[in-house]
Amino acid sequence: MHFDPTLPLKYWDALLIGLWMSLRLTLICLVLGVALGFLTSQARRARFAPLRALAVLYVELFRGTPVLIQLFWIFYCLPLLLGFEPGNFASAVIALSLYAGAITSETFRASLKSIPREQYDTCRALGITGLSLALWVVMPQALLRAIPTLLSNAVALFKESALISAVGMADLMFIGSSISNRTGRPVEMLTAVAIIYFVVAFPLTRVVGRVEARILRRLAV
Numbered sequence: 354m355h356f357d358p359t360l361p362l363k364y365w366d367a368l369l370i371g372l373w374m375s376l377r378l379t380l381i382c383l384v385l386g387v388a389l390g391f392l393t394s395q396a397r398r399a400r401f402a403p404l405r406a407l408a409v410l411y412v413e414l415f416r417g418t419p420v421l422i423q424l425f426w427i428f429y430c431l432p433l434l435l436g437f438e439p440g441n442f443a444s445a446v447i448a449l450s451l452y453a454g455a456i457t458s459e460t461f462r463a464s465l466k467s468i469p470r471e472q473y474d475t476c477r478a479l480g481i482t483g484l485s486l487a488l489w490v491v492m493p494q495a496l497l498r499a500i501p502t503l504l505s506n507a508v509a510l511f512k513e514s515a516l517i518s519a520v521g522m523a524d525l526m527f528i529g530s531s532i533s534n535r536t537g538r539p540v541e542m543l544t545a546v547a548i549i550y551f552v553v554a555f556p557l558t559r560v561v562g563r564v565e566a567r568i569l570r571r572l573a574v
Contacts, residue, residue, distance in 0.1 A: 360538055361545035368525065375526075379449075381446055383507050386510070387503065388454075390454045390458040391492060393458035394495075397409060397412070397458070397462060414455075415451055441520045442522065445514075445522050449517070464494075468498075529545065530543070
């Protein structure tokens with residue numbers, strides 16, 4: 354059996370549909386993960402000890418266990434706890450968002466530590482405290498400093514999204530695997546899937562480098 358590089362072209366429409374699903378899921382989970390990560394990073398700085406402990410437990414649990422196991426647990430065990438089945442799309446969103454929130458919280462925690470303490474003292478002297486301090490002073494600076502790592506997290510999340518094929522989501526990996534099983538040509542199809550992932554992820558990694566250099570120059574001014 355010879356290698357036929359033109360075979361994936363016959364299924365290009367199906368692969369694009371799968372790619373759109375992967376990108377859409379990545380974007381949804383990234384937005385939710387960034388919001389959850391920022392809230393978690395704030396919880397880890399809270400004075401209320403049980404809240405800090407809960408935030409640490411969440412971060413360490415989702416950073417210290419494989420994403421595939423998290424996905425399986427939510428897909429199979431969450432319906433038992435809720436009493437109804439949320440579906441594979443909702444399960445995938447929950448699992449990847451929780452994972453993204455855990456890794457993003459560490460990104461925000463590092464960026465928050467880099468904000469000079471004098472800014473907090475100045476805001477308190479001006480009467481800016483609590484939620485206003487977090488939303489209008491801390492969060493914009495934390496986001497700016499965290500952008501390079503957040504972009505890297507987005508690339509990692511896009512690649513991790515391939516795992517949702519294990520619960521029947523019709524993403525790029527699932528469609529590529531299904532076509533390879535049906536045609537009996539896994540080499541051609543999975544090679545095409547790998548190339549598509551690379552074509553999407555590689556430019557983003559280059560963007561990360563440029564954005565990081567620009568932000569470092571801005572912060573140095």
